[in-house]
Amino acid sequence: MGHSHVGKTMLVRLFTGGEFEGRCHSSMSSKVYHKNFEFNGRSVSFQMIDETGLTSIPTSDLAQGAGVVAIYKITNRISFTRLSTWLLRSKNQCPDGSPILLLGNKLDWEH
Secondary structure (H helix, E strand, C coil), X not given: CCCCCCCHHHHHHHHHHCCCCCCCCCCCCCEEXXXXXXXXXXXXXXXXXXXXXXXXXXXXXXXXXXXXXXXXXXXXXXXXXXXXXXXXXXXXXXXXXXXXXXXXXXXXXXX
């Protein structure tokens, strides 16, 4: 989750399929990505929902999630300050104790 233009789609694509396009257009709708891998000798099925950053995340998606990845663009203070809204929403709708991973993105961009 996070503000528009922080790189959510690119990070999801890179993690789930190894794709990196450099620059990417804004997502116009939600999309589900999958990745299967081995971890500590166990098979793990990982699912990520790439949201647009313009709409609220459906409560059912948050309620079923095992965690949240909150992303901000390090060269955009607004994207960081708006994380409080996203994180409050996830705290109110995710299962208690759900982990939250905070990612600062786009270090390679000019300030």
